[in-house]
Amino acid sequence: MKSKSRSKVRAARPARTGWAVSPKRSAHISRPFVSATFAMTVDGKITTRDFAPVDFTSPEDKRHLFRQRALADAVMIGHSTLKRDNVRLGLPDDLKEERIKRGQTRGPLRVIVSNEGKIDNHLKIFRSDPAKMGPILVFSTRRMPKEVRAALADKAILHLSDQRDIDLVEILRTLRRDYKVRRVACEGGPILFRSLLELGLVDELNLTIAPYLFGGVDAPTLTGLSKEFLPASVHCVMKNMRVVGNECFLTYRIRSRR
Known part of the structure; x- marks a missing residue:
């Protein structure tokens, strides 16, 4: 697959979470609808x-995740979460x-x-057929090592920003403008979700409450x-x-920030 680098990204101040923050919240017409899907325990933990x-969830929850993914034009995931879960982000045949x-x-x-683009090209997602599962887009920065760029050149379309940190607003605008994406399914992780929330970019939250308690102050929410x-x-709401x-x-509509 042909690699494509892009550097048309506005200057942005760094966010505490590590993603870049655009100065203004994007108008909804210029970006896709963003729906996030998570499962958590009764005490609010998404993992250990x-x-x-x-x-820790049922087959029904996994089917629920697939349904949300199937509704979207694009599914978004942070690299750390992708590396840990090593998922292909595919769909069952009936939903296709x-x-x-x-x-x-x-x-x-x-x-x-x-942000850094240190992506393992041997992850399962890169061993799948884009013609059957959908093309792969990687949004990163010029910090991506040259050897990674070369390894991913035939496996994904690369969008590399000149900024130190990626700009989530610009990414969503690019998806809308260049790929005609109207709905994005965000599947985490929590850092990406928080960053989108801080920017006012989440429109819907699908939340599954599973019947378990994990405990621990160091387990993420x-x-x-x-x-x-x-x-x-x-x-x-x-x-x-x-x-x-x-x-x-549960399905919530996210209202504008107060």
């Missing part, structure tokens, strides 16, 4: 303190067929974001391990709730 992949009936491609674009409050409270077995599936 060492961030190890933990399978549903996408085709809706006039979509067989699979959504698969978007990886990384939806917004990671930061001891800092969000810059402003985020108001969530419940759109839907359903209970399947011992799990609760």
Whole structure:
């Protein structure tokens, strides 16, 4: 796959979370709708303190994640989460067929974001067929090592910013403008989710409450391990709730920041 570098990114001040922050919140018309999907325990933990992949949800929750992914034109994931979970970001055949009936491609674009760009080209996602699962876009910076660029050149489309940190607003604008993406499914991790929240870029949150307690102050929540409050409270409006077995599936609309 042909590599494409881009450097048309506005100057931005660094965020505490490590992603770059654009000076202004983007107008919704210029970016896709962003829907995030997470599962957490009753005490609000999304994994254990060492961030190890933990399978604590039901087959219904996994199907729920696939459904949200299937609705999107692009699925976005942070590199650290991708490295830990080592997922392909694919779909079951029946959901691929549903996408085709809706006039979509067989699979959504698969978007990886990384500041340093130290990405392992042997991850499962790079061993999948883009024609069957959707092309891979990597948004990073010029800090990406040359050997990584060379290794990914035929596996992904590279968008490399001249800034030290990637700009999430510009990434969403690029997806909307250049790839006609109208809906993005964000699948984490917590640092990426918090950064999107701080920028006012999350429109919907799909949250599964699983019947477990993990405990531990060092186990991350939806917004990671930061001891800092969000810059402003985020108001969530419940759109839907359903209970399947011992799990609760919640859908919230995220209102503008206060």
